[in-house]
Amino acid sequence: MEDYVIEMLHITKEFPGIIANDDITLQLKRGEIHALLGENGAGKSTLMSVLFGHYTPEKGVIKKDGKEVKINNPNDATALGIGMVHQHFMLVDIFSVLDNIILGSEPSKFGFLTKAEARKKVLELSNKYNLMVDPDALIEDITVGMQQRVEILKMLYRDNDILIFDEPTAVLTPQEIDELMKIMKELAAEGKSILFITHKLNEIMAVADRCSILRKGKYIGTVDVKNTTKEELSSMMVGRDVKFAVDKDEAQPKEEVLKVENVCVKSKLHSKDSVHNVSFNVRAGEIVCIAGIDGNGQTEFVGALTGLDDIESGKISLCGEDITKKSIRYKNTHGMSHIPEDRHKHGLVLDYTLEENMILQRYFEPAFSKNGLLKKDKTRKYSDKLAEAFDVRSGQGAQTIVRAMSGGNQQKAIVAREMDREHKLLVAVQPTRGLDVGAIEKIHEAIVKERDAGSAILLVSLELDEVMNLSDRILVMYEGEIVGEVDPKKTTLQELGLYMSGAKRDTGKEA
Amino acid sequence: MEEKTSLFKKSGFQTLIASVLCAILGILLGFIILFFMNPGHAAEGMFAILRNFFKYANNKTNLLYYLGSTLVKSVPVVLCAEAILFAYKTGLFNIGCAGQYTVGIIASLYTGIALEWNWFLCILAAIAAGALWGCICGFFKAYCNVNEVIAGIMLNWIALYICNIILGNKKVMNTTKSETYNVSKNSLLPTFLSNLFGNNTYVTIAVPLTIIVAIVILWVLNKTTFGYELKATGHSKDAAKYAGMNAKRNIILSLVISGAIAGLAAGLYYLTGIEHYKIASSVPGMGFSGIAVAFLGGLHPIGAIFAGLFVEYITLGGQYLNTNYYNPQVADLMIAIIIYLCGFVLFFKTIMNKPTNKLGLKPGEDQANKDAADKTAHKKEV
Numbered sequence: 001m002e003d004y005v006i007e008m009l010h011i012t013k014e015f016p017g018i019i020a021n022d023d024i025t026l027q028l029k030r031g032e033i034h035a036l037l038g039e040n041g042a043g044k045s046t047l048m049s050v051l052f053g054h055y056t057p058e059k060g061v062i063k064k065d066g067k068e069v070k071i072n073n074p075n076d077a078t079a080l081g082i083g084m085v086h087q088h089f090m091l092v093d094i095f096s097v098l099d100n101i102i103l104g105s106e107p108s109k110f111g112f113l114t115k116a117e118a119r120k121k122v123l124e125l126s127n128k129y130n131l132m133v134d135p136d137a138l139i140e141d142i143t144v145g146m147q148q149r150v151e152i153l154k155m156l157y158r159d160n161d162i163l164i165f166d167e168p169t170a171v172l173t174p175q176e177i178d179e180l181m182k183i184m185k186e187l188a189a190e191g192k193s194i195l196f197i198t199h200k201l202n203e204i205m206a207v208a209d210r211c212s213i214l215r216k217g218k219y220i221g222t223v224d225v226k227n228t229t230k231e232e233l234s235s236m237m238v239g240r241d242v243k244f245a246v247d248k249d250e251a252q253p254k255e256e257v258l259k260v261e262n263v264c265v266k267s268k269l270h271s272k273d274s275v276h277n278v279s280f281n282v283r284a285g286e287i288v289c290i291a292g293i294d295g296n297g298q299t300e301f302v303g304a305l306t307g308l309d310d311i312e313s314g315k316i317s318l319c320g321e322d323i324t325k326k327s328i329r330y331k332n333t334h335g336m337s338h339i340p341e342d343r344h345k346h347g348l349v350l351d352y353t354l355e356e357n358m359i360l361q362r363y364f365e366p367a368f369s370k371n372g373l374l375k376k377d378k379t380r381k382y383s384d385k386l387a388e389a390f391d392v393r394s395g396q397g398a399q400t401i402v403r404a405m406s407g408g409n410q411q412k413a414i415v416a417r418e419m420d421r422e423h424k425l426l427v428a429v430q431p432t433r434g435l436d437v438g439a440i441e442k443i444h445e446a447i448v449k450e451r452d453a454g455s456a457i458l459l460v461s462l463e464l465d466e467v468m469n470l471s472d473r474i475l476v477m478y479e480g481e482i483v484g485e486v487d488p489k490k491t492t493l494q495e496l497g498l499y500m501s502g503a504k505r506d507t508g509k510e511a
Numbered sequence: 512m513e514e515k516t517s518l519f520k521k522s523g524f525q526t527l528i529a530s531v532l533c534a535i536l537g538i539l540l541g542f543i544i545l546f547f548m549n550p551g552h553a554a555e556g557m558f559a560i561l562r563n564f565f566k567y568a569n570n571k572t573n574l575l576y577y578l579g580s581t582l583v584k585s586v587p588v589v590l591c592a593e594a595i596l597f598a599y600k601t602g603l604f605n606i607g608c609a610g611q612y613t614v615g616i617i618a619s620l621y622t623g624i625a626l627e628w629n630w631f632l633c634i635l636a637a638i639a640a641g642a643l644w645g646c647i648c649g650f651f652k653a654y655c656n657v658n659e660v661i662a663g664i665m666l667n668w669i670a671l672y673i674c675n676i677i678l679g680n681k682k683v684m685n686t687t688k689s690e691t692y693n694v695s696k697n698s699l700l701p702t703f704l705s706n707l708f709g710n711n712t713y714v715t716i717a718v719p720l721t722i723i724v725a726i727v728i729l730w731v732l733n734k735t736t737f738g739y740e741l742k743a744t745g746h747s748k749d750a751a752k753y754a755g756m757n758a759k760r761n762i763i764l765s766l767v768i769s770g771a772i773a774g775l776a777a778g779l780y781y782l783t784g785i786e787h788y789k790i791a792s793s794v795p796g797m798g799f800s801g802i803a804v805a806f807l808g809g810l811h812p813i814g815a816i817f818a819g820l821f822v823e824y825i826t827l828g829g830q831y832l833n834t835n836y837y838n839p840q841v842a843d844l845m846i847a848i849i850i851y852l853c854g855f856v857l858f859f860k861t862i863m864n865k866p867t868n869k870l871g872l873k874p875g876e877d878q879a880n881k882d883a884a885d886k887t888a889h890k891k892e893v
Binding site: 328330332333340348349351352356361363374 | 739747751
């Protein structure tokens with residue numbers, strides 16, 4: 001008999017109108033790295049919520065070490081040694097690493113903290129797994145990769161032996177990803193069992209032993225990673241064959257659409273500029289990508305470009321017209337489309353319906369209103385048309401409150417809206433964030449089609465695959481500056497990684 | 512995907528149930544207080560409050576007369592609630608409604624008593640005064656980032672003292688009775704179906720106007736681009752900015768309109784002549800009761816009408832309490848408690864949604880999670 005630490009057998013969880021988990025079985029062996037793969041809305045989160053006791057399943061049992069257990073709340077899960085590294089870290093920025101690790105289970109005597117012991121244990125663990133964490137550093141001073149290790153240490157400190165990683169690589173550089181993979185392998189070798197939630201196939205191939213695939217709430221199967229290929233995994237996940245490389249011809253750049261000259265943006269946090277002297281141009285019919293690690297000024301730059309944030313100095317021209325000081329409405333109606341980085345904060349009014357969101361920048365246009373009165377039927381038709389073209393799925397069609405839609409569908413709705421608006425420049429910030437391969441493929445195709453139709457496209461992305469696949473030129477941003485321009489056909493991921501981490505920079509900056 | 516929602520899960524219905532629950536709970540608590548003060552007469556006292564003007568059930572003229580008075584006295588509280596909910600939809604908490612109502616009193620009574628203007632002009636003056644007061648608040652919010660609650664409360668007191676000064680003028684104030692003179696005939700609002708209400712001449716066009724205002728607000732919020740913008744700003748300032756809406760303008764406009772409605776409330780009340788203004792040392796409570804009424808009405812313009820009628824019914828019911836057994840202030844206390852409980856509508860709705868929405872969910876990617884979370888997200892429905 002196999003040695004399973006956790007078994008989730010025939011789990012069924014229903015919500016009104018939808019079966020989120022339909023007879024799903026997931027068995028985690030001791031000491032293995034088990035990937036859980038699935039599209040958006042496939043039921044991964046629901047399954048993990050069941051494991052953590054957020055939900056009680058209608059059917060099915062959970063077994064730990066072969067014995068049936070009841071998990072009614074997250075505390076039960078913790079008691080069973082199940083720990084999770086969340087996609088968004090749960091750390092207190094102004095606390096030290098050590099304080100964060102002991103938070104929630106502080107060792108104390110007579111009401112006084114006894115940190116010495118805790119420190120010893122943390123250092124031991126850190127050395128054992130080569131985590132190299134400084135217990136006294138403040139969270140806000142260390143890199144994202146380090147912060148993730150603190151999260152890992154938190155689980156180890158609590159003696160968890162079932163570790164769940166929820167899309168852990170989304171925020172890391174290629175080098176950091178490699179190191180995380182090494183750490184995961186070491187943890188598994190030490191007998192910890194790892195459940196690895198992701199939709200990045202490369203990582204599964206690199207690190208996982210087995211992989212379970214969910215699709216639309218159903219269990220598709222579990223495969224040994226050794227005996228499978230990326231193509232097989234993806235077709236199991238999506239239910240059809242998926243192309244990875246984006247089909248595109250050589251770019252045919254024409255006239256200059258966007259020209260950015262010496263743009264500086266003041267930082268809200270410190271005295272240094274968060275964007276410093278950035279200059280480049282984007283021509284019609286090409287995709288220019290700004291690559292870089294999260295937090296190197298991309299957000300601030302896009303803010304200045306689109307008008308969401310103030311610009312300190314410099315000049316931005318759209319089709320030869322100076323738009324540096326123009327209002328957002330002006331930019332919206334004069335040829336700029338913007339797929340924003342944060343779809344919840346900027347891209348959507350979450351409590352509005354899908355149709356109301358589809359006309360967010362256009363509600364005042366004659367097509368959607370007359371004399372200040374909204375044309376609801378026109379809006380409905382328009383929304384339905386866009387939803388069909390971009391396969392935006394929602395519970396109650398155009399009248400669905402957007403908050404109730406899945407993240408992937410929310411993103412598709414924004415992409416649909418921004419692509420359909422009349423524009424000369426498309427600013428796409430992480431357009432495929434949180435989407436599965438099937439949806440990514442479609443959005444990439446749409447972006448390339450846009451380019452071929454003569455749009456200028458400025459892509460800002462943290463996903464290196466996307467950067468390499470999609471762009472015609474790559475600009476790398478590091479600490480607020482463009483440190484290099486590379487041709488995606490001539491560069492490698494490693495070279496890009498060096499630029500992104502600041503280890504390499506072009507001396508003679510090209511525009 | 513078909514979604515079967517039972518009636519009980521419908522947001523509008525939940526609001527209704529929650530509002531009724533609040534009202535019942537308030538009445539129960541009121542009863543408990545009466546019981547502790549004088550156990551022997553508690554039931555009788557509560558009955559008197561609830562029976563209210565139906566005491567005159569056998570005298571139709573009287574019954575209708577008092578029904579009319581209740582309607583008239585509900586007008587200002589309903590309109591104040593409309594003012595508050597309108598601003599609330601834009602994401603603003605217009606606690607300055609009380610001050611806007613107060614300047615409305617100044618404008619309507621000064622023009623109606625000292626200047627003896629035509630009633631129509633008096634109403635316009637009241638609206639303008641309220642709008643101005645709202646505008647000041649909005650200006651500070653939009654351009655100096657002063658929280659509208661802080662600015663509103665300060666403006667409430669400024670309004671009160673200006674009111675005492677202006678209406679304390681000999682032309683307006685009858686110093687022997689220390690209340691304002693009667694409103695001049697010219698300035699009294701035209702009566703409306705008053706013969707239907709036992710010749711209650713206080714029943715004026717204010718009553719139908721209030722209903723019209725409520726319907727117009729509903730219409731503006733749901734059918735116009737202006738309402739679309741205001742609500743978008745209210746739901747998410749960042750998304751509104753992204754969409755290119757002018758947040759500053761919307762904040763000011765929203766408070767101007769809210770203030771105008773509050774000013775109208777004062778005009779439509781004091782120009783019926785049913786009440787005289789007395790020099791006061793505190794801001795009129797109408798604006799604050801309006802907050803409770805707005806919430807009790809589920810933040811719906813039509814719901815506010817019914818909520819306002821209920822609150823006013825209970826308030827006036829206090830007069831029927833037997834003062835041999837109860838201090839007259841007890842009625843005020845009870846009403847205060849009921850009004851306080853009215854604010855619990857959202858709380859009850861949350862409880863009703865508990866079974867389907869467990870806490871501790873991270874904003875996941877599953878449709879199903881979101882569907883469940885959505886049930887609570889509906890709280891702020893239109």
